[in-house]
Every structure is written in structure tokens, then in C-alpha cells.
Amino acid sequence: MRKQKIISIVVILILFVTTLFFAINYSQTKKDLDQTKLTITNYQESEKVIDFTELFVEEVLNSNGGEIDFETRLKLENSVRGLNNEEILSQWKKFIDSEDEIEAQGIVKGLLNMLVDEMRVK
Secondary structure (H helix, E strand, O other): OHHHHHHHHHHHHHHHHHHHHHHHHHHHHHHHHHHHHHHHHHHHHHHHHHHHHHHHHHHHHOOOOOOOOHHHHHHHHHHHHOOOOHHHHHHHHHHHOOOOHHHHHHHHHHHHHHHHHHHOOO
16 A cells, blocks of 8 residues: 555656646747747848838839839839838828928938838847
């Protein structure tokens, strides 16, 4: 009877230690997963910013001052709205509403600075 009691206590202790090990392991894995999800989200947001910046540079800055067609403006507008960044969107609207080329150039500098800041790894 005494031997059976000792075996039961040892088995319970082993089960307790095993459960504790898996609980700690689960907790660490959950933290790692949450960090990975955050990194992926930041990467996807940076990708959107890079895509918009590339489109903006190709279609607007490299346009030689020519008129931008409706389809391209729509693409740019949808892309900037897809960033879900009110600050960039506000700067974009200022650019669209600019009265002359000098004002637009100043606004573009600010817009490009904001885009570069958003591209940085967080």
C-alpha cells in the first residue's frame, strides 16, 4: 500500500511538472506569435506605402509636368486612401488642391518625408 502511494505521488508530481513546462512553453510561443503578427502587419503597411510612393514617383514626378490622366489619378487616390493614414491623406489633399507649381513642390517634399517615415521599420 505504501509503495502504491509513493508511485501515485511521483506520477502526480511528474504530471504537474509536465503541465507547468507546457504552460510556460505555450506562454512564450504566444508572445512570439503576437510579435510575429505585429511584424507582419507593419511589413504589409510598409509595402502599401512603398507601392504608393513608387506609383507617385513614376506617374507624377516623372511625368515631365504633363497632365495626369483620370485613370492614373484614380489609382493614386485609391492607393493613398488604402494606406489608412490620415496625416498622409491630408498632405495628399493639400497637394491635389495646390494652386501653383511652387506650392505643389513644397507640399510634395512634405509628402515624401511622411512616406519615408512610414517606410521605416517600427
